[in-house]
Amino acid sequence: MVMKQREITLAALGLLLLWQLAALIVQRPILPGPSTVLLIFVRELGNDLLLHFGASLWRVTAGMALSVLIAAPAGIVIGASPRWNRLVSPIIYLLYPIPKVVLVPIVLLFLGVGDRAKIALIFLILFFQILVLVRDQAVGIPPQLIQSLRSIGAGRRALFRFVYLPASLPAILTALRQSIGTAVAVLYVTELFATKYGLGYYIYYNGSTLLNYPAMYAGVIAMAILGFGMYVVVDWLERRWCAWKFAS
Amino acid sequence: MIHVHQITFGYTPTSPLFEGFTWDVARGEMWAILGPSGCGKTTLLMLLAGLRFPTAGQISIEGRPIHRPRPGTGLILQDYGLLPWATVRQNVELGLRIRALYGPDGKHAPKESLTENRAPYWIDRLGLTEVAERYPSQISGGQRQRTAIARTLVLQPDLLLMDEPFSSLDAVTCHDLQHLTLSLCQEQGITLIVVTHAIEEALALGQKILLLGAPPNRQARIFENPRAGQGQIDRRLHNQLWEEMKRQGHSVASP
Numbered sequence A: 001m002v003m004k005q006r007e008i009t010l011a012a013l014g015l016l017l018l019w020q021l022a023a024l025i026v027q028r029p030i031l032p033g034p035s036t037v038l039l040i041f042v043r044e045l046g047n048d049l050l051l052h053f054g055a056s057l058w059r060v061t062a063g064m065a066l067s068v069l070i071a072a073p074a075g076i077v078i079g080a081s082p083r084w085n086r087l088v089s090p091i092i093y094l095l096y097p098i099p100k101v102v103l104v105p106i107v108l109l110f111l112g113v114g115d116r117a118k119i120a121l122i123f124l125i126l127f128f129q130i131l132v133l134v135r136d137q138a139v140g141i142p143p144q145l146i147q148s149l150r151s152i153g154a155g156r157r158a159l160f161r162f163v164y165l166p167a168s169l170p171a172i173l174t175a176l177r178q179s180i181g182t183a184v185a186v187l188y189v190t191e192l193f194a195t196k197y198g199l200g201y202y203i204y205y206n207g208s209t210l211l212n213y214p215a216m217y218a219g220v221i222a223m224a225i226l227g228f229g230m231y232v233v234v235d236w237l238e239r240r241w242c243a244w245k246f247a248s
Numbered sequence B: 001m002i003h004v005h006q007i008t009f010g011y012t013p014t015s016p017l018f019e020g021f022t023w024d025v026a027r028g029e030m031w032a033i034l035g036p037s038g039c040g041k042t043t044l045l046m047l048l049a050g051l052r053f054p055t056a057g058q059i060s061i062e063g064r065p066i067h068r069p070r071p072g073t074g075l076i077l078q079d080y081g082l083l084p085w086a087t088v089r090q091n092v093e094l095g096l097r098i099r100a101l102y103g104p105d106g107k108h109a110p111k112e113s114l115t116e117n118r119a120p121y122w123i124d125r126l127g128l129t130e131v132a133e134r135y136p137s138q139i140s141g142g143q144r145q146r147t148a149i150a151r152t153l154v155l156q157p158d159l160l161l162m163d164e165p166f167s168s169l170d171a172v173t174c175h176d177l178q179h180l181t182l183s184l185c186q187e188q189g190i191t192l193i194v195v196t197h198a199i200e201e202a203l204a205l206g207q208k209i210l211l212l213g214a215p216p217n218r219q220a221r222i223f224e225n226p227r228a229g230q231g232q233i234d235r236r237l238h239n240q241l242w243e244e245m246k247r248q249g250h251s252v253a254s255p
Ligand SMILES: Nc1ncnc2c1ncn2[C@@H]1O[C@H](COP(=O)(O)OP(=O)(O)O)[C@@H](O)[C@H]1O
Pocket: B011, B017, B035, B036, B037, B038, B039, B040, B041, B042, B043, B044, B253, B255
């Protein structure tokens, strides 16, 4: 689902227009108009907002990187070996559907309230998604392809490099894209607890402690930019690494 | 060159596809393996390619028993043989890149490494220059098969195994590629073994035809076809093979 730039710009303008209309109709401080918020957003960037954004970006990126590095190879190993697949798949089947948000309190108990717990939660959300998609991808690789490569000398290393890795890339990127929404949501939840940095904290603090609504909305915008930016990066990587998917 | 000696093989021990099967191929011969679906043609190629191993007996090529894929053997499977995420050029160079990955270790790649990159030559020779930067999904079936052939020839094989190589192509493309395959093999001194379920194709390609029937195959039934590759088909042999296959056909399990 790669979008065109012009369409996205138009959609963004449309949304801003709707927001402005809603603000004019509601006429209350809890819904300031976009112009007010954008002004505050720029001003807050000069204050601490960039710092909060950076903290959130680090947590979500670290969690994603960790999950790709661990789940993708694991998915390949499981998918490429029927024996491992038989052994592990029932376990995945049980754990996969659990909404990972329910693990928030448990992970916080075990890993404390620092960055480690937040990164671990993002990791957990993405891990199963990537594991399952990469495994299914590896299972679906036609045996004829493997045999062709083995006949020209490919062993395990060459199969990984020339078959499983390139075959998994689209699955990894799809898993990332599917999980961005949940990852950002869980990030928000974890940042409500005992931290002084992160967009979750920033939004909550401005909204319910300082009652600074324009700043709160500036935080929401920053969060939206974080999520949207990740979509853009994933799309960009897909066009770069999976060009063959778009060739027809 | 190839010596298949008293081999037994089956995916399940109770229903062997081959039992005490013996067959010999001399260097430079052009063979077709003919038989109905499910008789074990692809399986025999896998055994020759060193991707499966007989439970009894032995296969040796150039005097060496086969324990793993042999660098001098090229294998072309019907579909799926090309990497969908690699361009024609990258697919043709794949064998070289795999060898570069391992180095000349004498296991994955021969001890003596190939001295030059013959990929551009074969891409050009097989008429693939214009599509060299395209992906397999963007080229015709005939071009895909040419790509597979180029990839194999780059590695300078002395034995080429092909599984139903032209069965999904239109008649003209099929005829062209049959002709091309024969002339390239003759020119490069490659021994050719082509699997097919079509009598016409066996007659067009195989100077000798190995007819397989309902498993288990015990005896190699061989038909001489000196007129292969000369553009006309031996009618009498065609009818004879037809009768043989019809007689066997009823007892072959459906695939
Ligand atoms: N990987 C496999 N596992 C189990 N049975 C197989 C496998 N491959 C082929 N067979 C069976 O072995 C028989 C011969 O298959 P194959 O050699 O592919 O026949 P052909 O190529 O002549 O159509 C068929 O009955 C087929 O179902």
